[in-house]
Amino acid sequence: MPVDPTTKYKPFTPVALTDRRWPSAVIDRAPIWASVDLRDGNQALIEPMGIERKLRLYKALVEMGFKEIEVGFPAASQTDFDFARHLIENDMVPEDVTLQVLVQAREHLIRRTFEALRGAPRAIVHVYNSTSTLQRRVVFGLDRPGIIEIAREGATLIHRLAAETDTEILYQYSPESFTGTELDFAVEICEAVMDVFEPTPDKRMILNLPSTVEMATPNVYADQIEWFCRHVRNRDSVIISVHPHNDRGTAVGATELALMAGAERVEGTLFGNGERTGNVDLITLALNLHTQGIDPGLDCSNMPDLVTMSEYCTRLPVHPRHPYAGELVFTAFSGSHQDAINKGLRAMRQSNSGVWEVPYLPIDPADVGRTYEAVIRINSQSGKGGVAHILERDQGLQMPRGLQMEFAGVVQQITDESEAEITARHLWEIFEREYLAVRPGDIVLKEYRTVPDTHATDVRVLDAVLVETDEDRAIRGTGNGPLDAFVDALRRHLGTGLEVVGYSEHALGVGANAHAYAYVEMKAGDGTLLYGVGRHTNIVQASLNAILSAVNRSRRGQARAAAE
């Protein structure tokens, strides 16, 4: 690196907490969720949402089950003000949902905020000021008492206006930039605000401790939260909330550790939209709980619609690898993963336990409205398991293991050359072309008939007419069944060794659509083994077709070798 980080950056000072308890804690319930999509998410957008997009997102949040929704910063923009008014005037706030609004601890902004809330039955007024050492120095030029005074004055005005309105006001205070704030000062300023709001265990206020900028590893945030919880006065009168950002890419982990450390409420956004690298992603948090057998209390069961809605409202894409939501997160291309998933899904089908246990899939795609279709996709990294899975899923083929291996090799050659994915449809076309279709130069069975041999029991004579290079050829063979007799006839006709070493068959479909598949493994005269596949409404003809499929494939191979 041309820049020397050892002189340019300072490491974060760890929290002095030697008897930390959070590492032994287990998350056993969902926190209170608060969406800040319409505020923190919106303020970070290239094109902030207008009323129509905000409404669409708001409705989705309500449908998902959010009970606390920060709908904006009404004093900051007319759109935010109008949006709050729209919800209130059109009675769009369900009884069990509380609107939340953000405001800086500044008089004119607080007054305007209360105007925006007129007529609302209940609302959370979320007031903040920055408290970090850096912001105190470079933004405000104030010492600790000066910063406390901003908070106290703002809180006092809010408390007074709350007493004058019919709206039930719930109080929330954020020492913004908490992660860069000395912990004793964070407690001091929060307690100063508590002195104004006078929360009680019956009417708790929210203390929101944001990781405004994620500055250290998640364990440090957990230490900060535990330290705060252990030192703040009247702990039972406050709800400890966290509001993590994702600057280091560890917001989800930091939030989970913060919950272990005593936080009870989480503010975040869908898919982690928000300032810079975003707010913590509430969908990931919720589904992480879901996979631990904990009801998250948020409905994420229609992920495709949530993604579409979010992309429309934010005009930002959801990454294809976004946890639980991305297009590729349930997809395995690599062979060993496909094999294990395939076996896991089969075991799930066979077992009645209902407990989800599929390798490489921490969650059932169906839980989030995804199908199994995208689970296995084929490219050059794929193996027989994936290929067999798709052909069984889409075409009902029950390919024997050896055929799976052989066909996977055929597919691999194609994908290696194209360096591209092949679709399920293309895969089937390759299979049909390789095993079922007639190609120029192939031998075709025109007709056949079997008769019991008059000289021995269980022995049949098979007479057949083949078409070979446009000419009919009559052949005859004997054997202990039609298959055996047909092989005998071909052996004589072609003058080469030919032996069936493996055979399986299955029916597919019912009634008029029923047909059979036959799979044969043949040993050619030179000892090579290869498969043939036959399909027909009649099982005997399907097996004869399978033999010809193997013979034709062998002949094509010989022709290719001769041409090289």
Ligand SMILES: CC(=O)SCCNC(=O)CCNC(=O)[C@H](O)C(C)(C)COP(=O)(O)OP(=O)(O)OC[C@H]1O[C@@H](n2cnc3c(N)ncnc32)[C@H](O)[C@@H]1OP(=O)(O)O
């Ligand atoms: C971490 C977060 O996400 S916090 C939320 C941030 N969201 C937003 O800022 C979006 C909406 N904000 C806005 O539209 C505007 O910033 C407004 C309307 C709130 C205020 O606008 P302006 O008055 O023009 O101030 P602006 O934001 O440009 O500048 C900040 C000023 O407010 C002061 N200030 C910032 N926060 C606070 C606070 N909590 N209490 C008192 N003063 C504050 C700053 O010191 C600065 O003062 P200065 O002009 O004397 O230097």
Ligand SMILES: CC(C)C(=O)C(=O)O
């Ligand atoms: C207002 C506060 C909670 C905030 O958005 C932040 O710190 O990121």
